[in-house]
Amino acid sequence: EPEVTQTPSHQVTQMGQEVILRCVPISNHLYFYWYRQILGQKVEFLVSFYNNEISEKSEIFDDQFSVERPDGSNFTLKIRSTKLEDSAMYFCASKREKLFFGSGTQLSVL
Amino acid sequence: QQQVKQSPQSLIVQKGGISIINCAYENTAFDYFPWYQQFPGKGPALLIAIRPDVSEKKEGRFTISFNKSAKQFSLHIMDSQPGDSATYFCAASKETSGSRLTFGEGTQLTVNP
Numbered sequence: 001e002p003e004v005t006q007t008p009s010h011q012v013t014q015m016g017q018e019v020i021l022r023c024v025p026i027s028n029h030l031y032f033y034w035y036r037q038i039l040g041q042k043v044e045f046l047v048s049f050y051n052n053e054i055s056e057k058s059e060i061f062d063d064q065f066s067v068e069r070p071d072g073s074n075f076t077l078k079i080r081s082t083k084l085e086d087s088a089m090y091f092c093a094s095k096r097e098k099l100f101f102g103s104g105t106q107l108s109v110l
Numbered sequence: 111q112q113q114v115k116q117s118p119q120s121l122i123v124q125k126g127g128i129s130i131i132n133c134a135y136e137n138t139a140f141d142y143f144p145w146y147q148q149f150p151g152k153g154p155a156l157l158i159a160i161r162p163d164v165s166e167k168k169e170g171r172f173t174i175s176f177n178k179s180a181k182q183f184s185l186h187i188m189d190s191q192p193g194d195s196a197t198y199f200c201a202a203s204k205e206t207s208g209s210r211l212t213f214g215e216g217t218q219l220t221v222n223p
Binding site: 004033035041042043044045048056058091093098099100101102103104 | 144146151152153154155156199209210211212213214215216
């Protein structure tokens, strides 16, 4: 079965540093998403991306966050200046008809 | 308006028993209600989903019951197995293509052998 691939699986960074989380969505999918899950809490929507632009974003997705689909296969989430509260599991997802999630990147901000 | 509330937070069931997880939503514009299963270290995986034009949907041991007037839906796992031990999330969205999912808080299910 095709899958959404995320790298790295774990990322440790210092507060204030920039991080880029990478995702390879399923190849014929049209919609791309980032969600996050703080330890022990619910999965929260961050942003959706369609036709090379953001289609929807949540209040969490502030100016520190950006997304890009630079080459037609990768889909990245950049956090410009990380905060302690950005520590979470970040899930990439893609959809044609059904939504598929990747296994996530565990981001730890120290 | 956007919240989805899920209960219980945790559930312990004996092998062969029935696991029942409940969700309630507020936004009447929601018209797609999936359940996701998540194992440790993995992303959520779609288990079963329902649209409000039916009151029940069954796939194998998994059944969704939907009550539109009460704005509630539930997951029933029949003949629960230890391999079903996972975290279960209900979710809701508007069924326009690409729209976001709003998740419930999750239920940690443990099925004892």
